[in-house]
Structure formats: structure tokens, C-alpha cells
Amino acid sequence: MSERAAPPGRLTLVHDLVNTVDLATDADALDTPEGRAPFGIAEDTVDDARELRESLRAALLAHAGHPAHRPVVPLGELLARAPLVVTVDPADGSAALAPVDEGPLLSRVAAAVAEAVTAGTWQRLKACESPDCHWAYYDRSPAGRGRWCSMQVCGARAKMRRYRAKQG
């Protein structure tokens, strides 16, 4: 659980999707229509959404230098199924990457990742290193070396574990 502020721009979509499941209790918001609604996920695509969620989590763990929490389909393989095009605004000539098909969750996630890459924020969206957490959080630390979703919760827990290990 995180008291940190939401990440910038459309990264919020990735952040919120990754945090729909509590790995410690297996409580999964995508099990319910209310939990799926904010993401526009239909019941028959929920397995794909869960696969995407764990591929994203593995990428966010990699951002913090950690191996994947479990075997996943590489995120790049999934995103390759949602092609993006360059759009140009005729009014000011500004360009952006947009999904060919705006609808599916995968397309919206691909666009969010592309936007974050352009903004330089993608690498800062990370997953907490605590194995019973792996919650997504946006690392606002100046050096970008944050390790936990919350210093108060997971950081303190990790310190306690190290302390206990030392006491043996």
C-alpha cells in the first residue's frame, strides 16, 4: 500500500492496473464488475488483463533492478500486439504516439507507456521490492533509487527483517 502521490500523465493507468491485486491476500479487484469498470475490462477479457498486469509488474520490478516475481509473457511481446501510429496536430505541429485502435486496454497501456517514455517517466514507475507487496509506485526520490512503495510500511518491514536476521 502506498501513500505516495499518483504518477504523472497516463502512467496512472499502468499504476492503477498493477495495483488491482493484493499479492499478500490474493484479493483481486478485477474479480468484480466494479473493479473492472474503471479500466473498461469486459469479463471475457479479464484473463488477458491479468496477464498484462503481471507483465507490467515484471517490467516495473526490472526498473528497480529486480528479477520478475514469476514467469510472465515479456511486456514487449504483449505491446507488439497493439500497434501505435504517429499523430500530428495540424494546429501546432506537435506529434504523439497513439494506438491504431483506441478501445482495448492493451492499446491504452501501450499509448501510456509511449507517452511516459517520451516524458522520461517510464523508468521511474517501479514495483516495490518487498516480495509480499510488489505494489507499483512512482519513484520521486531525487536520485531515482527508491526501493519500497512506502518507507513507513515496506521499508520498515525490510529493516525489521534484517535486524531479526542479525540477531539470529
Ligand SMILES: [Zn+2]
Ligand atoms: Zn511495498
